[in-house]
Amino acid sequence: xxxxPDNPETEDEGPxxxxxxxxAGDIAAGRVGEKTRGIVTxxxxxxxxxxxxxxxxxxxxxxGIAADFNGRCHLRFDDTNPVKEEMxxxxxxxEDVRWLGFDWGEHLYFASDNFETxxxxxxxxxxxxKAYVDDLTADDIREYRGTLTEPGRPxxxxxxxxxxxxxxxxxxxxxxxxxxxxxxxxxxxxAAGNINMRDPVLYRILHADHPRTGNAWSIYPTYxxxxxxxxxxxxxxxSLCTLEFEDHRPLYDWLIENxxxxxxxxxxxxARLNLTNTVxxxxxxxxxVTENHVQGWNDPRMPTISGLxxxxxxxxxxxxxxxxxGVTKAASTAETAYLDxxxxxxxxxxxxxxxxxxxxxxxxxxxxxxxxxxxLDAANHPGDETQGTRKVPFSREIYIERSDFMEEPPKKxxxxxxxxxxxxxxxxxxxxTDVIKDADGTVTELHCTYDPETRGGNAxxxxxxxxTIHWVSAPQALTAEVRLYEHLFNESEPGSGGTDFLDxxxxxxxSVLKGCKLEPSLADLGLGDNVxxxxxxxxxxxxxxxxxxxxxxxxxxxxxxxxxTQKKD
RNA sequence: UGGGGCGUAGCCAAGUGGUCUAAGGCACCGGCUUUUGAUGCCGGCAUUCGUAGGUUCGAAUCCUACCGCCCCAGCCA
Numbered sequence: 001x002x003x004x005p006d007n008p009e010t011e012d013e014g015p016x017x018x019x020x021x022x023x024a025g026d027i028a029a030g031r032v033g034e035k036t037r038g039i040v041t042x043x044x045x046x047x048x049x050x051x052x053x054x055x056x057x058x059x060x061x062x063x064g065i066a067a068d069f070n071g072r073c074h075l076r077f078d079d080t081n082p083v084k085e086e087m088x089x090x091x092x093x094x095e096d097v098r099w100l101g102f103d104w105g106e107h108l109y110f111a112s113d114n115f116e117t118x119x120x121x122x123x124x125x126x127x128x129x130k131a132y133v134d135d136l137t138a139d140d141i142r143e144y145r146g147t148l149t150e151p152g153r154p155x156x157x158x159x160x161x162x163x164x165x166x167x168x169x170x171x172x173x174x175x176x177x178x179x180x181x182x183x184x185x186x187x188x189x190x191a192a193g194n195i196n197m198r199d200p201v202l203y204r205i206l207h208a209d210h211p212r213t214g215n216a217w218s219i220y221p222t223y224x225x226x227x228x229x230x231x232x233x234x235x236x237x238x239s240l241c242t243l244e245f246e247d248h249r250p251l252y253d254w255l256i257e258n259x260x261x262x263x264x265x266x267x268x269x270x271a272r273l274n275l276t277n278t279v280x281x282x283x284x285x286x287x288x289v290t291e292n293h294v295q296g297w298n299d300p301r302m303p304t305i306s307g308l309x310x311x312x313x314x315x316x317x318x319x320x321x322x323x324x325x326g327v328t329k330a331a332s333t334a335e336t337a338y339l340d341x342x343x344x345x346x347x348x349x350x351x352x353x354x355x356x357x358x359x360x361x362x363x364x365x366x367x368x369x370x371x372x373x374x375x376l377d378a379a380n381h382p383g384d385e386t387q388g389t390r391k392v393p394f395s396r397e398i399y400i401e402r403s404d405f406m407e408e409p410p411k412k413x414x415x416x417x418x419x420x421x422x423x424x425x426x427x428x429x430x431x432x433t434d435v436i437k438d439a440d441g442t443v444t445e446l447h448c449t450y451d452p453e454t455r456g457g458n459a460x461x462x463x464x465x466x467x468t469i470h471w472v473s474a475p476q477a478l479t480a481e482v483r484l485y486e487h488l489f490n491e492s493e494p495g496s497g498g499t500d501f502l503d504x505x506x507x508x509x510x511s512v513l514k515g516c517k518l519e520p521s522l523a524d525l526g527l528g529d530n531v532x533x534x535x536x537x538x539x540x541x542x543x544x545x546x547x548x549x550x551x552x553x554x555x556x557x558x559x560x561x562x563x564x565t566q567k568k569d
Numbered sequence: 570u571g572g573g574g575c576g577u578a579g580c581c582a583a584g585u586g587g588u589c590u591a592a593g594g595c596a597c598c599g600g601c602u603u604u605u606g607a608u609g610c611c612g613g614c615a616u617u618c619g620u621a622g623g624u625u626c627g628a629a630u631c632c633u634a635c636c637g638c639c640c641c642a643g644c645c646a
């Protein structure tokens with residue numbers, strides 16, 4: 001039951017998009033590659049949370065472009081804010097990128113690797129009168145910055161001399177000042193329409209332990225001062241980021257121009273991914289976790305990579321989804337149905353078929369000898385003979401899905417009902433002869449007879465049945481817990497009604513089914529293996545499973561046109 | 570009222586002056602096949618490209634003006 005090798009290298013080249021066009025144009029024009037001999041991209045997460053589908057889009061783009069143009073892609077942690085970052089996140093992110101199928105080889109970097117260089121470059125700016133130490137408080141800086149429509153005013157400390165700035169900055173590094181007491185600012189233009197150019201902060205004092213540099217530093221560079229410079233140090237040719245950084249590009253370019261950097265990377269922006277009925281911002285995902293609205297970052301309902309993995313979504317499906325949605329600058333929201341489709345697409349081709357009854361109804365085959373059983377051959381995949389067959393036990397007592405029986409079936413229902421005949425998949429035709437109920441009128445058991453001539457599922461006399469249902473032999477059945485998942489949020493865009501996004505949480509996003517009956521071969525299923533429970537959906541073993549108490553997750557259900565026709569009536 | 574972006578079907582998205590009375594995918598709707606009401610297959614689904622003008626023999630593609638949406642005032646990234 002192995003999942004076939006799943007390697008992005010063997011997949012088709014990624015689809016065209018405006019960024020690929022830019023890269024191709026740069027290569028054709030000989031604008032890249034003098035030093036790097038090819039294009040270099042990077043995926044630059046901040047280790048302050050787990051990766052989600054939005055990151056997957058960036059990962060697939062960055063690693064995909066690098067692969068298609070024979071370049072390389074680095075994994076770089078943007079670890080410039082020690083108060084939010086943790087080693088746990090670094091490890092989880094590495095695992096997730098690897099699981100998605102990408103390999104950064106030797107090219108693992110950290111912005112913190114560059115702290116000393118960055119520091120020297122900051123002094124370089126000071127010496128060139130392009131940066132100054134500001135004593136203003138955070139509140140004052142905000143006030144002096146002006147507003148969206150009014151220009152800012154220069155700080156009273158803006159024209160400090162080089163020596164004083166150098167002295168102060170060195171003492172900031174030495175830890176002589178408290179958090180927030182001073183900052184280093186670039187000296188650009190307090191009247192700029194682009195607020196990022198109004199003397200942006202380059203360094204702040206933070207007496208915090210950094211996951212990698214410990215207490216070596218008491219000042220830390222801001223994103224703006226670290227990112228582009230790290231790109232330059234690594235020889236990144238195309239620095240791809242999301243649209244909200246578009247306003248930062250002038251600053252990105254300003255720093256590259258004014259610093260003795262070894263290369264001139266360029267930044268390009270694309271729209272971030274939004275998905276219906278979920279949230280894709282780290283702030284909100286963090287809140288779901290810390291406030292226990294879900295059971296952790298890898299809760300199968302979460303749109304995190306680890307959540308999707310636990311739920312059973314194959315990495316190939318995530319890659320396929322990212323390639324299909326495309327890359328543009330238009331704000332867009334993909335429907336989760338699209339992801340579901342990609343998931344089914346992969347799983348339909350690969351997942352072995354099994355029989356499992358989620359809501360069991362006992363059936364006694366009255367004309368089947370008591371105490372006996374037999375083994376029937378069942379195809380592992382109807383469209384892929386190479387997956388072979390397996391044996392499934394059959395006996396006098398079996399379970400069928402409660403929803404596959406109706407005492408008073410409507411016209412288009414072609415499953416089991418009193419006096420009706422259906423096929424048990426891979427087994428026999430049965431006819432329902434008796435319906436047993438409890439005092440409340442609830443059906444508790446069905447009595448049926450089977451036709452021994454139909455072994456395997458075909459009648460020698462050529463008679464047909466409309467329905468084929470799944471079943472599990474009772475004595476050999478594996479009892480399991482099965483967890484079904486629905487959207488985490490009821491609203492397609494949580495929080496859009498001006499309300500708290502938490503108000504839109506779907507209280508029924510998780511249903512736990514106990515006492516489900518599965519065919520015995522499922523006892524051998526391994527963690528990470530996907531299977532289809534015929535007629536129901538794709539499932540996988542959950543990490544909560546123990547040897548005697550298996551737990552299954554429904555990754556995604558099968559398309560269900562019967563449910564649709566029912567809804568219409 | 571400043572700066573930066575974006576507007577092609579319910580959703581994603583090709584298209585960059587003529588073969589566009591606009592690809593493809595998702596969703597949806599029909600039909601065929603089917604020992605999964607699954608899969609597969611076939612067909613349908615924008616005379617119209619935010620709106621209004623203009624340029625042109627000819628525009629989704631060029632120009633102008635409007636309208637709408639998103640991002641920016643962290644010592645977050």
